[in-house]
Amino acid sequence: MLNHKVHSRSATLGQRRLVVAGAASVGRRAQGRGRPSTVLLAHATTLHKPHQTPCPAPAPVPASLANKPRLSYVGHAIAGSSDGISPDKTMYGTRVEEAQGGVLRPPPISKPDTEFEAKLGVQFVEGREGIVVTELNELFEKVGFPRRDPDRLKVALENTYHVIWVRSTRQSRLAKNGQMIGFARATSDGVLSATVWDVAVNPAWQRSGLGRALMERLTKKLVEDGIPTITLYAEPQVVGLYEKLGYVRDPEGIRGMAFQRKKKEKAGAGALLRV
Structure with missing residues (x-):
């Protein structure tokens, strides 16, 4: 019975030596190919470490005005509704110039x-x-x-x-x-x-x-106050509503941009917060 325990212990030690020797051998071969061996050796040495729970990923930043289409009011009579709002840049510029020149209509x-x-x-x-x-x-x-x-x-x-x-x-x-x-x-x-x-x-x-x-x-209130440039940032699914009211999408495809900053949490993990 004693001999059986000695042989079992020797076999276990031999297996451990074999694992370490094998990892070292693979590491040397990796070095020969120009790759670092530390990854394999580190993996071999952490086989018996207790499982560590990874840190949770930061929560996604909620949608803001970033990437929303920008629309400008150019007048209900100038920009048609469903009967043809021209996306042409020249026409857009003409409408804006007319609006800024006092032609803007509520x-x-x-x-x-x-x-x-x-x-x-x-x-x-x-x-x-x-x-x-x-x-x-x-x-x-x-x-x-x-x-x-x-x-x-x-x-x-x-x-x-x-x-x-x-x-x-x-x-x-x-x-x-x-x-x-x-x-x-x-x-x-x-x-x-x-x-x-x-x-x-x-x-x-x-x-x-x-x-x-x-x-x-x-919009009527803003136009009657003499404000020549009226803009908004719309969700894509409601752009059609604003177009019917005389707003047109910027032909350059300009969209909203939002400033966001990183703020470190007390635990050390970074999270994006809206400001």
Whole structure:
């Protein structure tokens, strides 16, 4: 029995020597071919180490305005809708020059406020008064926008050039009386240019014309204020809606760019955060 244990132990030691010798031999052959042998030797020495859980990969950065098509308003009468918006660069430049020269025309209001209130029980409100930040955040979440920090969102609203939103005027299965169901805003210097942001309509109220109505009224306000350059960054699937309102895609294919920075976590792993 003792001899059997000695032979077994000798066999085990012999197998270990064989593994190390084999790894070293392979390593020498790898060096002869110009490849480092440390990879093989390191693998051989870590065979008996406990399994280590790899660090999780950083979470993907949510989509922002990066790579979204940029559109510019050139006037409803100048740029047709489905009957032919020319992607030609020369025509685009002519339209922009005409717009900047004072020819820019506001989009017509397809449905008056009274019709929306009578048929849908909704009211368009201009200005920040009456907006509840938490309610606006809830609307953003419903349409897939990221929830904003309440304090920062409040400051953003205070520094917005123009705001228009929609609220329900009656209790229904789709909304409470007074509930915000649509929103849009524009930032601007008030003279040269404006950018449209955060166009959102509660999913339960989409396809009722509210999105178009918001854009018509917001764009009309900006044009009437004499702002010659009005732009926005749109999701590809809704570009057609804006084209019908007189916006055209940049013929150079210019898209939005977003600044992002790396911030190290306490554990040492890097993660991209939106700013």
